[in-house]
Amino acid sequence: MAITRALFKQAITPRAFDNWSWKIGFKNRAKIQGYQFSKYPCQALDLISPGHKKYAPELEKRIILLQEKAFTISDELFDKIPNALYRLRLFKPDVDTEARKTITNCIEEIKKAEPDELDAVVERLLPRLLEYIDGTIIFANEEAAEISGYPPEKAGGLNMADLIAEKHLGIALKNALKIISSGEQKNLEYELVKSNGEIIFTSINAMLISDKFPVYVQGIVDDITERKRLEEERSRAEKLAATADFAKQIADRINNPVFGVTSGIQILKSELKLKDPEQEKTFNIIENEAKRISNLIRLFRFFGIPEVAVPSLTDIHTLMGEVVSQHEKSLEKKRVKIKIRRPKDLYHLNISKDKVAKILNNLIQNAIDESDKGKVIWIVWKIDEKEQRIFIEVKDRGPGIPEDRLINIFDPLWTGKLGRIGMGLAVAKKLAFDCGGDIQYTYRKGGGSIFTVELPLKTDISQESGG
Numbered sequence: 001m002a003i004t005r006a007l008f009k010q011a012i013t014p015r016a017f018d019n020w021s022w023k024i025g026f027k028n029r030a031k032i033q034g035y036q037f038s039k040y041p042c043q044a045l046d047l048i049s050p051g052h053k054k055y056a057p058e059l060e061k062r063i064i065l066l067q068e069k070a071f072t073i074s075d076e077l078f079d080k081i082p083n084a085l086y087r088l089r090l091f092k093p094d095v096d097t098e099a100r101k102t103i104t105n106c107i108e109e110i111k112k113a114e115p116d117e118l119d120a121v122v123e124r125l126l127p128r129l130l131e132y133i134d135g136t137i138i139f140a141n142e143e144a145a146e147i148s149g150y151p152p153e154k155a156g157g158l159n160m161a162d163l164i165a166e167k168h169l170g171i172a173l174k175n176a177l178k179i180i181s182s183g184e185q186k187n188l189e190y191e192l193v194k195s196n197g198e199i200i201f202t203s204i205n206a207m208l209i210s211d212k213f214p215v216y217v218q219g220i221v222d223d224i225t226e227r228k229r230l231e232e233e234r235s236r237a238e239k240l241a242a243t244a245d246f247a248k249q250i251a252d253r254i255n256n257p258v259f260g261v262t263s264g265i266q267i268l269k270s271e272l273k274l275k276d277p278e279q280e281k282t283f284n285i286i287e288n289e290a291k292r293i294s295n296l297i298r299l300f301r302f303f304g305i306p307e308v309a310v311p312s313l314t315d316i317h318t319l320m321g322e323v324v325s326q327h328e329k330s331l332e333k334k335r336v337k338i339k340i341r342r343p344k345d346l347y348h349l350n351i352s353k354d355k356v357a358k359i360l361n362n363l364i365q366n367a368i369d370e371s372d373k374g375k376v377i378w379i380v381w382k383i384d385e386k387e388q389r390i391f392i393e394v395k396d397r398g399p400g401i402p403e404d405r406l407i408n409i410f411d412p413l414w415t416g417k418l419g420r421i422g423m424g425l426a427v428a429k430k431l432a433f434d435c436g437g438d439i440q441y442t443y444r445k446g447g448g449s450i451f452t453v454e455l456p457l458k459t460d461i462s463q464e465s466g467g
Contacts, residue, residue: 370398
């Protein structure tokens with residue numbers, strides 16, 4: 001910080017301003033040269049002689065440019081620091097006097113806000129500030145650029161809206177305003193969109209480096225994608241263990257009574273020789289509901305038993321034909337079509353055929369249930385040979401899943417509709433996990449859902465058509 005301040009001090013001398021220096025009163029030049037910039041050089045405007053106040057707006061623009069240049073110069077001294085550093089300008093520097101006054105007043109209000117009132121103050125002021133928000137990254141070192149996937153010369157100049165995932169952009173903006181009050185924000189976690197479209201998880205420790213217009217923030221970025229993955233796996237394992245324990249208790253307490261009810265119904269039906277259609281209908285309903293409970297218990301037991309996936313050479317064309325054929329009646333009833341896209345040279349994969357078929361069956365049925373009449377469901381196969389992974393996307397044009405429900409969509413018994421047990425997505429997730437893979441959900445632009453199955457890749461690519 002001291003190094004940066006010293007550079008500002010050097011950059012603000014009359015010589016640095018070239019032809020602008022004569023507009024500053026002669027007596028004030030010495031003051032500027034010796035000025036201690038505790039709050040950075042925008043305060044130098046206070047030292048302009050009264051007769052030249054009209055030059056203040058242009059001079060301020062020049063100060064901002066020098067200030068940002070000083071930021072960049074100072075970072076050249078930190079090249080050997082392994083941290084991923086970035087610096088961001090919060091507000092647009094070229095706004096008119098009235099806008100600057102509005103921004104300055106809002107900044108002062110945020111600075112004075114009590115901690116327990118800060119959220120409410122930021123929420124209230126945000127609509128007034130929104131049109132003046134800049135968010136330009138004025139500098140990013142090589143480590144920060146590497147995380148973003150952009151070259152260093154392009155990373156500096158990007159906007160925060162280009163990098164932060166859309167769903168986190170609003171909260172990121174609010175946090176940036178809160179920094180004005182607190183001075184720093186630690187462990188802010190956002191999803192970041194890299195240059196190639198890949199989404200990663202990042203942790204940002206941000207601090208305020210200038211609370212004067214246009215406000216500058218510095219942050220250290222860490223890629224925590226792997227940590228998030230391990231946390232998710234641990235959480236999933238804990239859920240499976242809890243589910244297994246719950247399933248055992250359910251089986252012990254309910255399974256035998258349910259079996260007794262089912263057997264009793266069958267005996268009664270046989271002995272009574274029901275002739276009344278209404279009585280027979282009632283008995284059938286009771287029997288079917290008892291069977292539903294038995295099936296539910298069986299599914300819960302499934303979650304507590306890890307299964308080893310046994311891969312075999314599988315014809316993709318045949319597999320998809322078998323899977324789609326199981327949904328013909330549902331597809332015909334809703335007049336929904338399934339279309340498949342896969343690499344032209346991909347015919348065989350060394351995968352666990354039964355498990356992949358069950359995963360696709362569950363995801364396709366879910367897509368059919370969510371799709372309106374006449375819509376198309378896409379199943380897209382992708383191969384990443386470098387990472388040795390296979391990706392299968394099931395895309396529908398349904399309503400999608402609200403963001404506040406996403407955290408639970410793969411939990412047993414979660415359902416977005418009445419009358420459903422809610423086990424399909426949970427079963428698919430567990431099967432993918434048994435195969436050494438995973439399933440992720442993303443909202444489909446234009447409306448709908450995309451469920452992406454990721455599995456380890458063991459390919460056997462043939463030039464034969466494979467049927």
